[in-house]
Amino acid sequence: DDVSVSIVFSTGGLGDQSFNDAAYRGLEEAVADFGIDFSFVEPTDVAEMEEHLRAYAQAGYDLVIAVGFQQESALEVVSEDYVNTRFAIIDAVVDNPNVANLLFAEHEGSFLVGILAAMMSETGTVGFVGGIESPVITRFQVGFEQGVAWAEPDVNVIVNYAGSFGDPGRGKELAISQNERGADVIYHASGGTGNGVIEAAAEGGFYAIGVDSDQDHLAEGTVLTSMLKKVDVAVYNLISDLVDGHFEPGIHTFGIANDGVGLSEMRFTRDIIPEEVLAAVEEARTKIAAGELEVADR
Amino acid sequence: MKWNLKNIEYTGILAPLLSVVLALLVGSVFILMTGSSPLEAYTVLFQQSLGSWDAFALTLQRATPLVFTGLAVAFAFRCGLFNIGAEGQLYMGGLAAVWVGLTFAGLPRFIHIPFAIAAAMLLAGIWGSIPGILKAKLGVHEVINTIMLNFIAYYLTDFLVIGPLHGGRAGPETDRVLETARLARLMPPSRVTTAIFIAIAAAIVVYFILFRTKLGYEIRAVGINPDGAQYGGINVSRNIILAMVISGSLAGLAGAEQVLGLHTRFIQRFSPDLGFMGIAVALLGRNHPFGVLLAALLFGALNAGGAAMDRMTDVPRELIVIIQALIIFFVAADQLIRGILKRRRRAA
Amino acid sequence: MWDVLAFLFNTTVLAAAVRMATPLIFASLGGTFSERAGVVNIALEGMMLTGAFAAMLVTYYVGNPWVGLLGAMVAGGFMASIHAVVCIRYRANQVVSGTAINIFAGGLTVFLLRLIFNVAGTSPAVNRIPTLTIPGLVSIPWLGPVLGRQNAMVYLAIALVFVAHFVIFKTVWGLRLRAVGEHPKAADTVGVNVFKMRYAAVIISGILAGLGGAYLSTAHLSRFGDGMTAGRGFIALAAMIFGKWNPIGAMGASLFFGYADALQMRLQEVGIPSQFVSMLPYILTMVALAGFIGRATPPKASGKPYTKE
Amino acid sequence: MKHILQMKNITKRFPGVVANDQISLDVIEGEIHALVGENGSGKSTLMNVLYGLFHADEGEIYVRGEKTTIDEPRDAINLRIGMVFQHFMLVETLTVAENVILGSEIRRGVRVDYQQAVAEVQRLAEEYGLNVDPQAKIQDISVGQQQRVEILKALYRGAELLILDEPTAVLTPQEVEDLIEVMNNLKAQGTSIIFITHKIKEVLAVSDHVTVLRRGKKIGTKATKDTDERDLAEMMVGRDVLLEVEKTPAQPKAVVFAAKNLAIKDERGSERVRGIDLEVRAGEVLGIAGVEGNGQSQLVEAIAGLMPIHGGTLQLNGRDISRQTPLERKQSGLGYVPEDRHRRGLILDYSVADNLILGFHGQEPFVRYGFIRSDRAIQDYAVKLVESYDVRPPEPQYKAASLSGGNQQKVVVAREFTRTPSFLICAQPTRGVDIGAIEFIHKQIIAQRDQGAAVLLVSAELDEILSLSDRIAVMYNGEIVTTMPAEEATEKKLGFLMLGGQPEDYSDANEGGVLDEVES
Ligand SMILES: Nc1ncnc2c1ncn2[C@@H]1O[C@H](COP(=O)(O)OP(=O)(O)OP(=O)(O)O)[C@@H](O)[C@H]1O
Ligand SMILES: Nc1ncnc2c1ncn2[C@@H]1O[C@H](COP(=O)(O)OP(=O)(O)OP(=O)(O)O)[C@@H](O)[C@H]1O
Numbered sequence A: 001d002d003v004s005v006s007i008v009f010s011t012g013g014l015g016d017q018s019f020n021d022a023a024y025r026g027l028e029e030a031v032a033d034f035g036i037d038f039s040f041v042e043p044t045d046v047a048e049m050e051e052h053l054r055a056y057a058q059a060g061y062d063l064v065i066a067v068g069f070q071q072e073s074a075l076e077v078v079s080e081d082y083v084n085t086r087f088a089i090i091d092a093v094v095d096n097p098n099v100a101n102l103l104f105a106e107h108e109g110s111f112l113v114g115i116l117a118a119m120m121s122e123t124g125t126v127g128f129v130g131g132i133e134s135p136v137i138t139r140f141q142v143g144f145e146q147g148v149a150w151a152e153p154d155v156n157v158i159v160n161y162a163g164s165f166g167d168p169g170r171g172k173e174l175a176i177s178q179n180e181r182g183a184d185v186i187y188h189a190s191g192g193t194g195n196g197v198i199e200a201a202a203e204g205g206f207y208a209i210g211v212d213s214d215q216d217h218l219a220e221g222t223v224l225t226s227m228l229k230k231v232d233v234a235v236y237n238l239i240s241d242l243v244d245g246h247f248e249p250g251i252h253t254f255g256i257a258n259d260g261v262g263l264s265e266m267r268f269t270r271d272i273i274p275e276e277v278l279a280a281v282e283e284a285r286t287k288i289a290a291g292e293l294e295v296a297d298r
Numbered sequence B: 001m002k003w004n005l006k007n008i009e010y011t012g013i014l015a016p017l018l019s020v021v022l023a024l025l026v027g028s029v030f031i032l033m034t035g036s037s038p039l040e041a042y043t044v045l046f047q048q049s050l051g052s053w054d055a056f057a058l059t060l061q062r063a064t065p066l067v068f069t070g071l072a073v074a075f076a077f078r079c080g081l082f083n084i085g086a087e088g089q090l091y092m093g094g095l096a097a098v099w100v101g102l103t104f105a106g107l108p109r110f111i112h113i114p115f116a117i118a119a120a121m122l123l124a125g126i127w128g129s130i131p132g133i134l135k136a137k138l139g140v141h142e143v144i145n146t147i148m149l150n151f152i153a154y155y156l157t158d159f160l161v162i163g164p165l166h167g168g169r170a171g172p173e174t175d176r177v178l179e180t181a182r183l184a185r186l187m188p189p190s191r192v193t194t195a196i197f198i199a200i201a202a203a204i205v206v207y208f209i210l211f212r213t214k215l216g217y218e219i220r221a222v223g224i225n226p227d228g229a230q231y232g233g234i235n236v237s238r239n240i241i242l243a244m245v246i247s248g249s250l251a252g253l254a255g256a257e258q259v260l261g262l263h264t265r266f267i268q269r270f271s272p273d274l275g276f277m278g279i280a281v282a283l284l285g286r287n288h289p290f291g292v293l294l295a296a297l298l299f300g301a302l303n304a305g306g307a308a309m310d311r312m313t314d315v316p317r318e319l320i321v322i323i324q325a326l327i328i329f330f331v332a333a334d335q336l337i338r339g340i341l342k343r344r345r346r347a348a
Numbered sequence C: 001m002w003d004v005l006a007f008l009f010n011t012t013v014l015a016a017a018v019r020m021a022t023p024l025i026f027a028s029l030g031g032t033f034s035e036r037a038g039v040v041n042i043a044l045e046g047m048m049l050t051g052a053f054a055a056m057l058v059t060y061y062v063g064n065p066w067v068g069l070l071g072a073m074v075a076g077g078f079m080a081s082i083h084a085v086v087c088i089r090y091r092a093n094q095v096v097s098g099t100a101i102n103i104f105a106g107g108l109t110v111f112l113l114r115l116i117f118n119v120a121g122t123s124p125a126v127n128r129i130p131t132l133t134i135p136g137l138v139s140i141p142w143l144g145p146v147l148g149r150q151n152a153m154v155y156l157a158i159a160l161v162f163v164a165h166f167v168i169f170k171t172v173w174g175l176r177l178r179a180v181g182e183h184p185k186a187a188d189t190v191g192v193n194v195f196k197m198r199y200a201a202v203i204i205s206g207i208l209a210g211l212g213g214a215y216l217s218t219a220h221l222s223r224f225g226d227g228m229t230a231g232r233g234f235i236a237l238a239a240m241i242f243g244k245w246n247p248i249g250a251m252g253a254s255l256f257f258g259y260a261d262a263l264q265m266r267l268q269e270v271g272i273p274s275q276f277v278s279m280l281p282y283i284l285t286m287v288a289l290a291g292f293i294g295r296a297t298p299p300k301a302s303g304k305p306y307t308k309e
Numbered sequence D: 001m002k003h004i005l006q007m008k009n010i011t012k013r014f015p016g017v018v019a020n021d022q023i024s025l026d027v028i029e030g031e032i033h034a035l036v037g038e039n040g041s042g043k044s045t046l047m048n049v050l051y052g053l054f055h056a057d058e059g060e061i062y063v064r065g066e067k068t069t070i071d072e073p074r075d076a077i078n079l080r081i082g083m084v085f086q087h088f089m090l091v092e093t094l095t096v097a098e099n100v101i102l103g104s105e106i107r108r109g110v111r112v113d114y115q116q117a118v119a120e121v122q123r124l125a126e127e128y129g130l131n132v133d134p135q136a137k138i139q140d141i142s143v144g145q146q147q148r149v150e151i152l153k154a155l156y157r158g159a160e161l162l163i164l165d166e167p168t169a170v171l172t173p174q175e176v177e178d179l180i181e182v183m184n185n186l187k188a189q190g191t192s193i194i195f196i197t198h199k200i201k202e203v204l205a206v207s208d209h210v211t212v213l214r215r216g217k218k219i220g221t222k223a224t225k226d227t228d229e230r231d232l233a234e235m236m237v238g239r240d241v242l243l244e245v246e247k248t249p250a251q252p253k254a255v256v257f258a259a260k261n262l263a264i265k266d267e268r269g270s271e272r273v274r275g276i277d278l279e280v281r282a283g284e285v286l287g288i289a290g291v292e293g294n295g296q297s298q299l300v301e302a303i304a305g306l307m308p309i310h311g312g313t314l315q316l317n318g319r320d321i322s323r324q325t326p327l328e329r330k331q332s333g334l335g336y337v338p339e340d341r342h343r344r345g346l347i348l349d350y351s352v353a354d355n356l357i358l359g360f361h362g363q364e365p366f367v368r369y370g371f372i373r374s375d376r377a378i379q380d381y382a383v384k385l386v387e388s389y390d391v392r393p394p395e396p397q398y399k400a401a402s403l404s405g406g407n408q409q410k411v412v413v414a415r416e417f418t419r420t421p422s423f424l425i426c427a428q429p430t431r432g433v434d435i436g437a438i439e440f441i442h443k444q445i446i447a448q449r450d451q452g453a454a455v456l457l458v459s460a461e462l463d464e465i466l467s468l469s470d471r472i473a474v475m476y477n478g479e480i481v482t483t484m485p486a487e488e489a490t491e492k493k494l495g496f497l498m499l500g501g502q503p504e505d506y507s508d509a510n511e512g513g514v515l516d517e518v519e520s
């Protein structure tokens, strides 16, 4: 019998250049490698989550993956009703024996970004643009701030929230305003809003830093790096484990140590970044991986 | 009690039905463009909304909040006010409900739930009263202020839900409200809660207020002819404010339903534009409470069936949105349908 | 005191205000035409979104963003003509039709994005309408930094405001437009074709809203994003009312919104939670309306379908 | 004898009514042809058919001998037919000149040539003695002036056949005189006119022929000289009509209503009523004569509590009511028939029954427990009123909007009169109402007086003032010029005073108007 996997995405849907897309990439790779049966759904609203999870469980899928914290409470209920189905949830914890919880230490990755930003800044000011303020986005922000402080204690961080994940126009204006206030490296964790941040950087001749997926190509040379949240890897591994017959419930944390988060390859910017900056990033990376450097998540 | 069905102005069930059919026909063109089968898609759409009890339960669940927001918009319309702010009022209602739901431990169910609902209605009513007061006293157009208050409500609840009211979860949401504040599910696992009864009761109460009370008489008079109403000894300002308060509190019920029933918590920006859909529901229902019930049911079915269509077919979810829009178009433009029907009849 | 003033009238803030206001100006002008003719256009949001998409699409294929603008105008006009037919010919409720257009546009743009580019969410980057430097203007102190170097569409928007003012208040067509929105039957009895006027006005409103969308996708930015109008159509609606259904008023109101927003972006640091700062433009608007503006009377026939015997 | 217009066997049906049933109408070139009939008899409908607003179900139209089809107002305009509507077709927010030229604008390129337009309107206005300010907005000018704008619109378009649908209903006596002069002028220049009116005197004074309609059917056409008041009245109503109001001398009792030093400003802050003193006693009718726009409307609205006062006091039955809400004033015994029944008097979308309780809708027995309506009680009450006030059709559930003007007025009168108010204000109580209904309403007003009500009658209709009032006050420019017993008043004298003449300057020598000639 073929293994069958289904995914319920978060309301951002496919095309978010963030974890939905990443999860889908992981699924696609797994399909290519293992030839599994699969199905997915892109809900438009939080209220739908429970019925989709339930329907997939009911339909007998071996693994049902819930993408995003929005599905936490829905999965809590459904995973109790279908104890023989295996579930996974990204970015949240549902403490049931048939649920694997995939958590990402965005703050750790953001810490590295902060180092890069602080050291690349010539003005002594860097910026952060968030989407809608929430605990997850705050993790990006505080990780970034700690990284900046660790590398260059005097560098100032300007923080703005756009109030939306889908307003690139506002993202651009926020970046311009931060730039006018001196920021010359701006990190965004704001979904589609961030496209505007990157455009502003390209136009204004300063640096932007992408998030979640590799956004370096969006403006070559302008996007210094992207903070990768490797949901694709996590999903692929999860399916691969399932195929091999050792699905493991419980909490799986993806951080620096297991390469679950990290920086992009910096294909277009590696030449611009001085050696000592990369060295500092590497130093922090190894320290965090070794547990010598602790990054707070709030 | 004599139902005043004349107000619904539906000459028959035929026209709306035909509208839906026509919308599906046009929608099938889009589906064919993606290479999927319209027949398969529509079979799912129907079966998963009305095809079984479970499906119908889902439809009911989706319809419930729309009944409230539809009634809210319709009520304001009856007083000549265009309440685009049901969305914001809904959030404020949800906010009050979740606060009461989280805070007052030890209350028995039969007190805790009404208390939470009342709080939702109160806060949402106050939120609705702001554009009402500004309109009545200063003549500021309610459309602007209701739009503005939507944004303010988003940001206010955004803040509270990750700040003072934030729960122990990863997401921007509160903890679940206390057991005693949760609306009971009628036929688990479906999430149809007792809110469905509140919705029906609300429609009846709104009908009653509008058409069977002195207050309704005055509110409608103000809506039709404020000068005439003033002449008739009706306090126009007071009725405008009151209508907005009631409208707001109805939208607040939608918030309470979502928070105490569906999600059992307040999730940041949980509403999928329920307030805005309420506008369409109200107008499709001809601003009559029973028309609103029917229109909400239609939308509920589209939502329920549409979600399943996304899951069970290859039709992308945008198409479902498009088909929903088409159905609204055709149902709204029922003159078109009537025209076709008339021509048929004449030809026959 | 001086600090505050310097901050409030900072040229970078004002320049940002102009940029933020531009899409609102286009769309609120559009709304003005439509409502002046008696058709409520709550669909500005959807028409903007369609325009934003079409501008990107055409520019993507043609390469020339000016041609993209034409595409936006056609697309906005097309959406508007649906609204027009449904509202004018079939006398549907204008608000319902508008709501449906908004939903439709949201679905259609992503549907096409997927069909054409096989992506959802964000389109590829395209060429942009250039930024212009106005030689004389740019060197004037204070005004220069604000208005001297802006995207060509900013100037287009401002120019269109005055064109619209001229059209509505000085031309034969404008006279008829105003008559049709106030008292269609009166216009009818003197031989003005009410339906034709309304069709024209609604389609113009779609064209303008489409331009507003195009500004977002091919002037301010260089790609289309799912739902990138982000409620601007509704703000434009408010601006239209705030501006009392006058082009110049609509521009003023749009600038006010833009300004409040630009100010808000620079305020997010003083220790108050970001959400409260984000509320500022909306609160300011309410205060301004309550304090200084007062009553605004819509065109009398707006929202009412016209029926002939 | 050339016909400019022949309408043959026109039939127009509305759901449930045949508004025009095989009606034929011949208008001779250069004549004034009066068209009369009760409210709802089909006059406006016939004219709307002629003007292209309604499409006849059957029948033919010949203009200047040629068969034509008129689908659009534009067709009518091209045939040089002009129409002045009963409910004005004016855009309130536009200026006079803009309204006149709308649809046939004077252009300069794409622009409207406003300068030229204003000059042209000015010229026309002077030529026909239709004085209005071309640059004023419609919303700022009086109803009489709006009427002139309507006529100017038709003249501007070169109308050779002019339809005037109840043009005099809203005019003051002087304005009527002026209009008649205009009509005669036009006739002299070859314009043919169809003239709709409810006032037989006017028919007799200006028309050459008169056609009478009743319940959608044509009763007949007569040469005006071959008919008289009584004859026409009977043709219209189908029975003998009492043309004079029968009443006994008043027996005034205690003062019911008193205004002292009353001052009122309008929304723009200009003073419309300047220190008026007024007393109305139980059992008398005090008539206020005045040219419209001299503060009568404001006076009445302020007494009813619908407009703030800026000075002075209002007393009803000895109590100060100037701070009371409109509702409290009603409850203190004030009844009010407003001049604009569409704007003030009725909620047109409400049923007749619901309109009959407007203002009392919060009282027993219509409402129980202060909140819940009793449909039974409302229905019973409405049935009774509809019957005793002869509202047609006698269906309390019909929307007020679907009633004819006369019947709408009866609804208002029924509502206000039934409550036997101690103080009753009647503003233009018979405007636009047919003679049968006028007779009825007049009787009711006298009946109220005889039951002891104090009645304040405001009317632009001098006939009405003279025949109903026991005392007459003349208002001019916000002040009461003089008050006199009705016996001392004549139409001429009132007319003189209404135009600003001082009582002491009046002599009987003033020349008479056209209408006097037909006074029987
Ligand atoms: N648009 C319409 N829809 C339905 N019925 C109508 C319409 N217009 C007129 N009627 C009906 O046609 C009949 C004739 O009305 P019409 O307006 O021609 O009367 P009229 O003689 O002008 O009355 P009045 O003296 O009050 O002006 C009435 O019964 C009226 O109710
Ligand atoms: N939709 C309708 N349904 C039924 N009757 C209508 C409708 N619209 C108009 N009428 C009737 O048609 C007739 C003609 O309308 P018109 O506008 O001439 O008013 P009217 O009653 O003559 O007004 P007034 O005498 O108050 O000036 C009126 O009797 C009116 O009540």
Ligand SMILES: [Mg+2]
Pocket (backbone or CB within 6 Å): D043, D044, D045, D086, D165
């Ligand atoms: Mg008439």
Ligand SMILES: [Mg+2]
Pocket (backbone or CB within 6 Å): D039, D086, D166, D404, D405, D406, D432, D433
């Ligand atoms: Mg009439």
